[in-house]
Amino acid sequence: MTPxxxxxxxxxxxxxxNREVLKDISLEVGRNEVLGIIGPxxxxxxxxxxxxxRTLDEVPGVVITGVVKVxxxxxxxxxxxxxxxxxxxxVAPLPVGLPLSIFENVAFAPRMAGIRKRxxxxxxxxxxxxxxxxxxxxxxxxxxxxxxxxxxxxxxxxIARALSHDPxxxxxxxxxxAIDPVTTMRIEDVLKSLRSQMTIVLATNLVxxxxxxxxxxGFLFNGDLVExxxxxxxxxxxxxxxxxxxxxxxxxx
Amino acid sequence: MFEATSLTRRKxxxxxxxxxxxxxxxxxxxxxxxxxxxYLVYRAWPILSLDFLLTNPKHGMRAGGIWSPLLxxxxxxxxxxxxxxxxxxxxxxxxxxxxRENWFTRVVNLAVLNLAGVPSIVHALFGLxxxxxxxxxxxxxxxxxxxxxxxxxxxxxxxTKEALAAVPKAFREACWxxxxxxxxxxxxxxxxxxxxxxxxxVILQVSRAAGETVPIMFTGAVFFKAIEEGHFFAYGLFDQxxxxxxxxFTISTQVPDVPTALPYGTAVVLLSTVLAVNALSIMVRxxxxxxxxx
Numbered sequence: 001m002t003p004x005x006x007x008x009x010x011x012x013x014x015x016x017x018n019r020e021v022l023k024d025i026s027l028e029v030g031r032n033e034v035l036g037i038i039g040p041x042x043x044x045x046x047x048x049x050x051x052x053x054r055t056l057d058e059v060p061g062v063v064i065t066g067v068v069k070v071x072x073x074x075x076x077x078x079x080x081x082x083x084x085x086x087x088x089x090x091v092a093p094l095p096v097g098l099p100l101s102i103f104e105n106v107a108f109a110p111r112m113a114g115i116r117k118r119x120x121x122x123x124x125x126x127x128x129x130x131x132x133x134x135x136x137x138x139x140x141x142x143x144x145x146x147x148x149x150x151x152x153x154x155x156x157x158x159i160a161r162a163l164s165h166d167p168x169x170x171x172x173x174x175x176x177x178a179i180d181p182v183t184t185m186r187i188e189d190v191l192k193s194l195r196s197q198m199t200i201v202l203a204t205n206l207v208x209x210x211x212x213x214x215x216x217x218g219f220l221f222n223g224d225l226v227e228x229x230x231x232x233x234x235x236x237x238x239x240x241x242x243x244x245x246x247x248x249x250x251x252x253x
Numbered sequence: 254m255f256e257a258t259s260l261t262r263r264k265x266x267x268x269x270x271x272x273x274x275x276x277x278x279x280x281x282x283x284x285x286x287x288x289x290x291x292y293l294v295y296r297a298w299p300i301l302s303l304d305f306l307l308t309n310p311k312h313g314m315r316a317g318g319i320w321s322p323l324l325x326x327x328x329x330x331x332x333x334x335x336x337x338x339x340x341x342x343x344x345x346x347x348x349x350x351x352x353r354e355n356w357f358t359r360v361v362n363l364a365v366l367n368l369a370g371v372p373s374i375v376h377a378l379f380g381l382x383x384x385x386x387x388x389x390x391x392x393x394x395x396x397x398x399x400x401x402x403x404x405x406x407x408x409x410x411x412x413t414k415e416a417l418a419a420v421p422k423a424f425r426e427a428c429w430x431x432x433x434x435x436x437x438x439x440x441x442x443x444x445x446x447x448x449x450x451x452x453x454x455v456i457l458q459v460s461r462a463a464g465e466t467v468p469i470m471f472t473g474a475v476f477f478k479a480i481e482e483g484h485f486f487a488y489g490l491f492d493q494x495x496x497x498x499x500x501x502f503t504i505s506t507q508v509p510d511v512p513t514a515l516p517y518g519t520a521v522v523l524l525s526t527v528l529a530v531n532a533l534s535i536m537v538r539x540x541x542x543x544x545x546x547x
Contacts, residue, residue: 053430055426055429055430058426058429060353060354082432082433082434083432084432085429085430085431085432086431086432088430089430089431090430090431092423092426092427092430094423096423096424096426096427098424098427098428098442099424099442099445099446100442108428108431108433108441109431109432109433112428112431112432112433112434112437112441113432158427161427161431162430162431164431165431165432
């Protein structure tokens with residue numbers, strides 16, 4: 001039996017009180033696929049990502065309906081919420097270095113999951129920092145504070161932390177808004193090297209970033225998923241929706 | 254090219270005046286404090302000695318030292334904060350980290366704010382009714398400490414909540430994202446980074462507990478009680494005790510012919526205990542702040 005898609009969303013609706021932020025979203029993300037989600041600010045990209053690991057549940061007054069399956073399991077029926085969250089690596093728009101050392105920032109998730117052995121933690125920290133291309137810059141000062149790193153370094157530290165619990169899915173939410181173009185390109189290279197190992201969901205306000213990285217791209221606008229299709233189609237002259245064409249080509253948005 | 258015009262000169266003048274005014278007001282605030290402390294120490298000087306601290310009041314309070322009230326105050330402060338701090342901090346953690354915004358938490362938060370504003374005489378009567386009479390503790394150190402604990406609790410809750418809320422929300426979300434539970438997040442990130450604020454709030458309550466007179470008068474403090482001198486465990490939990498604040502009140506208003514140095518000496522000790530504790534809290538805060546990580 002072939003495994004089903006990594007992420008399945010069907011008829012997802014999210015309301016904050018009376019404000020509807022996602023309207024009847026349905027989409028699938030295959031295993032080891034890169035899905036780009038483009039759309040202007042306030043279109044619901046962050047909300048969509050936060051539904052997946054159920055951190056959206058923490059928002060007061062939020063109402064979520066519809067089906068959301070991660071790795072075949074309905075997220076609102078999982079037995080172990082924390083295992084679900086470990087299955088998904090999240091990278092927020094602004095880098096968040098926890099007020100711990102660089103080492104502890106990356107070792108935090110494995111520690112919280114119960115790994116105690118020093119050698120195993122060290123091996124994991126090195127692997128994740130290497131994957132995030134931060135290792136060479138910080139290997140001599142692993143025990144200095146993560147919060148003292150520059151913005152771009154902190155964002156790569158955040159990615160290393162997101163990888164530290166062996167996720168099957170990596171979600172990035174406008175990861176490049178607070179960092180310089182050179183670091184952005186380095187992180188894009190990181191993502192290219194990870195694409196064979198995990199599913200990546202890349203929400204971005206830079207349409208060209210989706211074009212460079214995504215296998216398929218979805219256009220989210222005001223809570224509507226206008227269309228999802230292969231990236232070449234979205235960026236061609238004839239996407240299914242006129243609005244997609246206009247947004248992608250900077251005519252509105 | 255860079256000559257001052259009349260406009261810039263006017264601006265410089267107003268800048269100077271504003272600065273001077275603010276400086277004056279700052280000094281004005283410090284002056285009374287220095288005057289009070291200076292005058293107290295000056296009047297108390299002849300009597301201040303280690304003996305004054307370590308002997309009981311004698312001859313109907315007209316001689317001797319303040320050992321018994323000093324130890325009583327230490328007992329009351331330590332026991333009341335030992336009771337109020339864990340309850341207050343844990344309640345604040347619940348309210349700030351776990352509780353959702355609903356009618357229950359709104360009522361609790363409102364109650365906390367209002368309790369903090371209740372006059373101490375009301376706390377005194379509550380303590381008398383609840384602890385001395387209903388719980389049958391009698392007038393005792395325990396009943397008085399419980400009353401002081403009830404009085405300081407809402408302020409500790411409020412200040413702890415503030416300290417917790419000062420830890421950025423993004424840290425919590427980052428922890429939840431990697432699969433940490435709420436408690437793990439609180440234990441490893443939130444508490445270590447708010448402990449200086451929590452401590453400050455608690456220590457500020459030391460001066461409040463040490464200074465209150467009415468609540469302990471009703472619930473456990475007495476006019477006079479001699480205890481074993483120099484013995485730190487001279488009081489038992491169910492004993493009545495003397496206290497500095499009440500001692501100061503009685504020797505300055507209730508007993509005739511007290512040598513003037515005695516009340517001044519008592520006031521100096523009360524004040525310097527409180528100032529010493531506050532200074533300690535500032536030092537702790539600076540130490541912890543210097544390790545602040547963001």
